[in-house]
Amino acid sequence: MNKKKMRATWSRFIEMKSRPWFIPLAYATAALLFGFTVPRLVVAELPDWISTISVNAAIGIYSSVASGMIALTGIVFSLTFVMVQFSATAYSPRLVLWISRDPVISHSVGVFTATFLYALAALAWVDRNGSGRVPLVGMGVIAVLLVVSVIMFVSLIQRVSMLQVTRMLTFTGDQGRAVIEKLYPPLDTLAEPYSPDLLTTPCIQTLVHHGHPRAIQRLDIAAFIRLATEAAGAIEMTVSVGDVVLESTPMLRVMGGTGPIPEEALRSAIELGAERTFDQDPKYAIRLLVDIAIRALSPAVNDPTTAVQALNEIEDLLLRLGRRRLEIGTYRDTAGNPKFLMRYPTWEDFLRLALDEIRFYGANSVQVMRRMKALIAELLLILPEERSPALHYWEARLQSTVHGAFSDKEDVLDASDADRQGLGTSHRLI
Numbered sequence: 396m397n398k399k400k401m402r403a404t405w406s407r408f409i410e411m412k413s414r415p416w417f418i419p420l421a422y423a424t425a426a427l428l429f430g431f432t433v434p435r436l437v438v439a440e441l442p443d444w445i446s447t448i449s450v451n452a453a454i455g456i457y458s459s460v461a462s463g464m465i466a467l468t469g470i471v472f473s474l475t476f477v478m479v480q481f482s483a484t485a486y487s488p489r490l491v492l493w494i495s496r497d498p499v500i501s502h503s504v505g506v507f508t509a510t511f512l513y514a515l516a517a518l519a520w521v522d523r524n525g526s527g528r529v530p531l532v533g534m535g536v537i538a539v540l541l542v543v544s545v546i547m548f549v550s551l552i553q554r555v556s557m558l559q560v561t562r563m564l565t566f567t568g569d570q571g572r573a574v575i576e577k578l579y580p581p582l583d584t585l586a587e588p589y590s591p592d593l594l595t596t597p598c599i600q601t602l603v604h605h606g607h608p609r610a611i612q613r614l615d616i617a618a619f620i621r622l623a624t625e626a627a628g629a630i631e632m633t634v635s636v637g638d639v640v641l642e643s644t645p646m647l648r649v650m651g652g653t654g655p656i657p658e659e660a661l662r663s664a665i666e667l668g669a670e671r672t673f674d675q676d677p678k679y680a681i682r683l684l685v686d687i688a689i690r691a692l693s694p695a696v697n698d699p700t701t702a703v704q705a706l707n708e709i710e711d712l713l714l715r716l717g718r719r720r721l722e723i724g725t726y727r728d729t730a731g732n733p734k735f736l737m738r739y740p741t742w743e744d745f746l747r748l749a750l751d752e753i754r755f756y757g758a759n760s761v762q763v764m765r766r767m768k769a770l771i772a773e774l775l776l777i778l779p780e781e782r783s784p785a786l787h788y789w790e791a792r793l794q795s796t797v798h799g800a801f802s803d804k805e806d807v808l809d810a811s812d813a814d815r816q817g818l819g820t821s822h823r824l825i
Contacts, residue, residue, distance in 0.1 A: 422505030430516025437532045446529040450522045453529040457518040464511035471503050487686035499554055503547040510540040560701055568708035570673040571680025579719035589724025593733045594629050596651025602661050604640040609667035611636050613674050618664040623734040628652020632737035637676045678740055681749050684709050692756040699760040703817040709749045710770045716745055717778035743785050758800040761810045762817035769813040
């Protein structure tokens with residue numbers, strides 16, 4: 396029971412720590428505790444630690460720091476608002492979450508708030524009880540906080556450069572590369588795909604979602620295997636990471652076993668949230684890159700070059716996926732018995748997500764068609780033979796789109812060419 400309480404308390408702490416207000420609150424609390432306790436201890440234990448600065452000068456410094464930090468904090472909020480608004484309109488609303496979660500923003504607000512509060516707390520110890528003394532520790536700490544504040548402000552200004560399209564695309568691609576590396580084993584590794592036929596025992600329990608719509612963000616696979624082993628049964632997920640569950644949506648089924656598994660234990664192994672996350676969801680990075688590409692291809696923006704840049708990142712992710720063993724989904728215990736099953740996207744699913752919408756919205760762009768043709772050609776050249784059938788299908792699909800979108804023969808020839816830059820070096824034989 397104590398372990399369960401400790402686990403629940405730790406889970407609540409982790410959840411609270413991930414919220415954007417936690418870091419500034421921690422800085423503010425530390426500043427107040429330090430400002431009201433340390434000077435008292437120094438005055439009591441080290442009475443000779445006195446600054447040579449006059450009382451009036453110290454009051455002026457502390458007052459200026461306190462008022463200046465309030466203005467600086469307002470600038471931080473303004474920059475944050477601009478970054479969030481710009482990313483939502485220029486790229487994708489789904490990127491807002493990740494920009495607003497930038498730790499530099501939270502720590503900047505925390506440092507500025509801590510400097511403001513500490514300046515006020517330290518001001519109370521200047522000329523304490525008419526002593527005409529200025530504690531040295533207060534001046535030293537405020538100097539350190541000012542230096543840190545300047546560093547954080549410079550770091551925050553540099554974050555504005557992240558709004559450049561190349562940096563946003565690279566950031567999104569990096570998230571996808573990280574989850575692919577973590578989730579999928581190498582192609583030469585033996586793995587077992589999702590196969591519900593392995594579970595022949597009847598269903599004795601179904602876990603459904605109650606509450607507001609929530610996205611499946613993460614699954615604790617080790618916990619599921621442990622729970623299924625203890626119950627002498629197996630667990631099959633009826634939803635995948637990235638799916639949104641609604642009221643009464645079935646999330647999993649318990650097959651066989653000695654009896655139902657406590658719902659609290661099952662729910663604690665499923666992490667729900669308002670937004671999809673990159674963790675355990677390799678499709679999400681591609682989804683965001685596709686969003687950026689098709690937004691750039693809209694008539695209101697008409698920026699096919701950005702779509703080509705997005706395809707650069709998409710091709711890299713597809714190359715990495717094609718070299719990985721995607722056929723996973725069955726997890727066994729140490730005895731070799733299937734204990735946990737869940738669906739993962741197939742190679743065909745990834746190709747459809749990466750290519751279909753860009754093909755549709757970019758059908759009239761010679762630049763986009765040429766880049767997509769080069770993407771398919773590159774994948775066919777590099778990836779193993781087992782990935783080729785789906786690639787040949789999309790190669791024919793793209794060519795069909797070109798013929799349907801262009802009536803002029805020269806346009807058809809131009810759009811049929813494979814060009815990594817979209818409109819760069821032509822490979823057509825004349």
